[in-house]
Amino acid sequence: MAIEMSLPxxxxxxxxxxxxxxxxxxxxxxxxCIADGETPEEAMKEGVDALKSYLDTLQxxxxxxxxxxxxYGGQWRQRVPKSLHAALARRAEREGVSLNMLVTTxxxxxxxxxxxxxx
Numbered sequence: 426m427a428i429e430m431s432l433p434x435x436x437x438x439x440x441x442x443x444x445x446x447x448x449x450x451x452x453x454x455x456x457x458c459i460a461d462g463e464t465p466e467e468a469m470k471e472g473v474d475a476l477k478s479y480l481d482t483l484q485x486x487x488x489x490x491x492x493x494x495x496x497y498g499g500q501w502r503q504r505v506p507k508s509l510h511a512a513l514a515r516r517a518e519r520e521g522v523s524l525n526m527l528v529t530t531x532x533x534x535x536x537x538x539x540x541x542x543x544x
Contacts, residue, residue, distance in 0.1 A: 432529070433452055433454050433455070433476075434452070434453060434454060435450055435452050435453075435472060435533075436450070437450045437451075437469070437533040437536070438537050439538075440461065445461075446463070447461050447463045447468065448464065448465050448467075448537065449461045449468065450462075450468045450469060450471070450472035450475075450533075451472075452472070452476055454491055455476065455479055455480075457479075458475055458479040459472075459475065460474065460475040465530050465531075465533055465534040465537065466520070466522070466530050469526065469530045469533065513528060
C-alpha cells in the first residue's frame with residue numbers, strides 16, 4: 426500500500442542530453458531541494474524522498490520549515506468517465522503506486538512536454 430504525502434508546489438522538466446538526460450524535479454519553496462530520475466515517475470519518487478530528507482534535516486537542525494506561499498491547497502475534485510477511472514486505477518496497480526501519485530506524475534509529464542518543447 427502506497428503512503429500518500431501532500432506535495433508542495435513542484436516543477437518538473439526534461440533534462441537535455443548535455444545535462445545527463447532524464448527528468449529533474451524541484452521544489453521552488455524549498456531552495457536546493459531537487460532530484461532527478463530516468464522517467465517522470467522515477468523523478469517524482471526521488472523528489473518525494475528528497476523533500477522528506479530536506480524537511481527532516483531542517484527539523485534536526487532546529488530551523489523553521491518555510492511556510493508555503495501558495496494559495497492553492499494542492500487538491501481539487503475532478504469527475505472522469507468510469508472507464509478512464511478504471512484504466513488509471515489498473516495502471517496504478519500495475520506500477521505499484523497510488524492513483525493520486527500516478528495522475529500527478531502523468532499531469533507533470535504532460536506539462537513538462539508542453540513547457541519543455543520536446544516531442
